[in-house]
Amino acid sequence: MTPKTPAVEKMNYEQAFAELERVIQALENDQPALEEALALFERGQALVKRCAGLLDEAELRVRRLGEGDFDLLTEDGEG
C-alpha cells in the first residue's frame, strides 16, 4: 500500500480529510488483517494530526490579481 500513499505532510486539508474518511471506512467495514489494520490506524492518526495542524496554523492568504502576476499564482496550483 505504500506506493500510492502520498506523504501526509504534503496533503491539503481536503485530501487529508478525504483519506481520513476512507481509512476509517476501511477499518470499520473491511476488517483488514491486524498488521494492515495497525498501519491504517497509524495513517489515520497522522491524517487527523495533519488536519488539526492545518486548521491551527492556517492564516488566510490574500493576493491581488494584478498585471503579470499569474506566474506567481501557478507555483503550487495544479491548473
Next chain:
Amino acid sequence: MELPLPFPAPALTVSDLTRYLRQVLESDAILRDIWVAGEVSNLSRPASGHVYFTLKDAGAALRCVVWRMNAQRVRFNLVNGQAVEAHGYISLYERDGQYQLYIDALRPAGEGWLYQEFLRLKARLESEGLFDPARKRPLPAFPRRIGIVTSPTGAALQDMLNTLRRRYPLAEVILAPAAVQGDEAPPAITAALQGLLRVPGLDVILLARGGGSLEDLWAFNDEQVVRAVAASPLPVVTGIGHETDFTLCDFAADVRAPTPTAAAELVTPDAADLRYQLMECRARLKGWMSSLLGGERRRLTERTNRMNLLSPQRRIQDDRQRLDQLAGRAARSLYATLQLRRAHLDGNQQRLAALNPLAVLRRGYAVVYDAGGVIHSARAVQPGDDLTVQLADGRIQAQAQRIIPNADSGEKHDPKNTGG
C-alpha cells in the same frame, strides 16, 4: 334695476366648503393612489420627524408631507434639487386651504424606469435559460482558492476577508478588484471575472458589493455582467447589497447570498465544525483500535489455551502428576506394611511382658534371695540367715527366724516351681 336675488340657501362657511372639497379630493380614485415625479425644494425636517417639501417642475408646484413613520422608511438621503418620484394620496390641509400630497413612498427619479428595464431584461435572460436551476452547480466543500470580485476599498471586502479568516483560513483569496458602481463598473466586473478564470486552481468566485440604492447596484443588472456570471465555468456566489436586494447577477449565479458576509460563509466550511469532525474521527479511530486490540487479545488468549493443551509441557506435567500418584501409593503401601509389623511387634511385646517374672510379683508373689541366689526350698535356709525379699515394687532385707518346712515336701522338687 333689480338687485341681485339673495342666495336661495344660506351661505356655506369656509370650513364647510373646505371639508366638502377635502371629501371630493379624497374620494377620487386617481388621487387616492398616485405616483408624482418632480424636483424637491423647500425641504424642511422639523424635530417632529415629519418631512415637508415642495415638489415642482417647470410649470407647477405641489406641497408634500411625509409623516415620520413613512419618512423613516425612505432609503436615500433626500436633498433639495433632487429629482424624485413620490407615491401617496392627495388631500387638503383645511387650515391653510392647501391641497397636498401625503407621501407614503419615495424613490429617486428613474428607479421606476430602471425597474421596468430590470423586469424586461430579466424576462429575456430567463427565456434564454440563463437562470435555469439545472445550471446551478454545487459549491466545493473545501475551497483552496477563492476568487473575489469586489471593490478593493469597500467594507464588503473586509467583511468577507474577516469571515473567511475566522471560518476557513486554509483558503487562499485571489482578489480581482473592480469598480462596483458607475458606468465603468460593468466592464470592470466582467474583466475581473475573466481575469480570475485564468488563475489556476481556483475553486469558486465571490461576486459582492455592500448595500446601496437600486441605482448603486445597477451594474449587477447589466446584461454583459449577468452573461459573464452565467458563463463562468467556476461556480459563482453573489452577495450583493442587503437581504431585500435582488439583482440579475443573483439569478444567474450558482448561489445567491443575501450579503457579502453570508456569501463568504456559504463557500467555506466552518473550522469549528471541522475541528468537531476531527474529534469524532479521532474517537472512531481510537474506539476501533481498542476493539480490534481487545478482539485480537481474546483470540490470542484462546489460542494460547488451546496450544497449552497440546504442548509437551503438558505431558510432562501429566507424567509428573502420575509420578506423584505412584509415589503416594508407594508411601501408603510402605506405611501399611510398617503398621502391620508394628502390630506384630506389639503382640509379641505383650506376650513377652506376660512372661516377665516381675509381672508375677505384681500379683502378690515374692522371690527370696540369699547371698547364693534364689532360694527354691525352705530347707536351704538356716535360722539367722540374711535374706532379701524381692517384691514387685522393691526389696525387703530380712532375717530368717524359724524354718517350717511343709510336711509333705521332699528333698527333690522341680526347681522351676518357685514361690508358694
